[in-house]
Amino acid sequence: METFGARLHRAVAERGPLCVGIDPHPGLLARWGLSDDIEGLDRFCRIVVEAIGDRVAVVKPQSAFFERFGSRGVGILESTIRQLRNSGSLVLLDVKRGDIGSTVSAYASAYLDPSSPLYVDAVTASPYLGVGSLAPMFELAAAHGGGVFVLALTSNPEGAAVQRAVGADGRTVAQTVIDEISQLNRGAEPLGSFGLVVGATIGDTGHDLAGVNGPLLAPGLGAQGATAADLRTVFGSSLPSVLPSYSREVLGAGPDQDALRAATDRVLAECRAALATS
Numbered sequence: 199m200e201t202f203g204a205r206l207h208r209a210v211a212e213r214g215p216l217c218v219g220i221d222p223h224p225g226l227l228a229r230w231g232l233s234d235d236i237e238g239l240d241r242f243c244r245i246v247v248e249a250i251g252d253r254v255a256v257v258k259p260q261s262a263f264f265e266r267f268g269s270r271g272v273g274i275l276e277s278t279i280r281q282l283r284n285s286g287s288l289v290l291l292d293v294k295r296g297d298i299g300s301t302v303s304a305y306a307s308a309y310l311d312p313s314s315p316l317y318v319d320a321v322t323a324s325p326y327l328g329v330g331s332l333a334p335m336f337e338l339a340a341a342h343g344g345g346v347f348v349l350a351l352t353s354n355p356e357g358a359a360v361q362r363a364v365g366a367d368g369r370t371v372a373q374t375v376i377d378e379i380s381q382l383n384r385g386a387e388p389l390g391s392f393g394l395v396v397g398a399t400i401g402d403t404g405h406d407l408a409g410v411n412g413p414l415l416a417p418g419l420g421a422q423g424a425t426a427a428d429l430r431t432v433f434g435s436s437l438p439s440v441l442p443s444y445s446r447e448v449l450g451a452g453p454d455q456d457a458l459r460a461a462t463d464r465v466l467a468e469c470r471a472a473l474a475t476s
């Protein structure tokens with residue numbers, strides 16, 4: 199079985215370093231001339247998948263925008279995941295789950311067990327009940343070639359108060375998360391399956407990402423103000439592991455599918471240039 203890290207490494211080599219989010223904000227539905235209901239949600243997702251599913255390495259549906267429509271919204275999430283898998287992109291579900299270990303085990307079954315209707319390639323997870331509480335997710339991901347991206351230094355300004363708090367051993371909360379994920383990825387080739395979320399907006403925080411050996415998902419680009427040029431400041435020598443992520447910056451070009459493709463190609467070109475290490 200091929201690991202998620204290996205599958206992601208190959209997808210990025212073939213399609214380029216880019217994750218595009220599917221975030222059907224009410225305002226975007228309106229701008230696209232779609233109704234803020236289940237039919238509008240379904241149409242929005244189909245347009246995005248048809249336009250870019252066969253050209254980006256990773257697509258990241260944001261679960262909140264589906265959950266707000268209840269069970270029918272989750273049904274659209276399930277069908278969107280199926281369409282994305284058929285289009286050849288990896289699916290990263292942004293759902294930021296975290297709880298005590300026995301409950302995390304159920305979340306793991308929901309997203310990382312291939313028999314689940316919500317089965318995806320990888321999920322985002324919150325470490326604030328302790329990185330160790332996410333062990334059932336790490337184990338099920340490893341068993342089925344899946345991945346987990348753990349929040350470390352998020353793109354929102356409020357995150358710093360918690361994430362940069364310093365513990366008794368002198369490390370920040372974020373650095374302990376980084377170090378624990380680094381341990382999980384030790385020796386993995388070509389890339390570990392356990393990633394971190396590090397916002398492109400945060401500047402140079404002095405955190406040490408050198409030993410992660412896993413993907414670094416970088417949201418915050420475009421609508422939140424960061425540019426591809428900021429990636430070098432945030433990630434330094436870890437640039438080759440960065441997976442830049444854009445949602446509204448690309449989605450704002452819709453509903454015209456050529457315009458969505460052009461926006462995708464534009465941000466991918468910017469990221470390729472920014473990530474070039476020489």
Ligand SMILES: O=c1ccn([C@@H]2O[C@H](COP(=O)(O)O)[C@@H](O)[C@H]2O)c(=O)[nH]1
Nearest residue numbers: 260352353397417418421422444445446
């Ligand atoms: O630190 C984080 C973690 C996750 N996100 C999510 O990424 C997208 C960003 O959307 P944009 O439209 O590109 O701003 C969204 O789904 C967030 O929930 C993040 O922004 N920052």
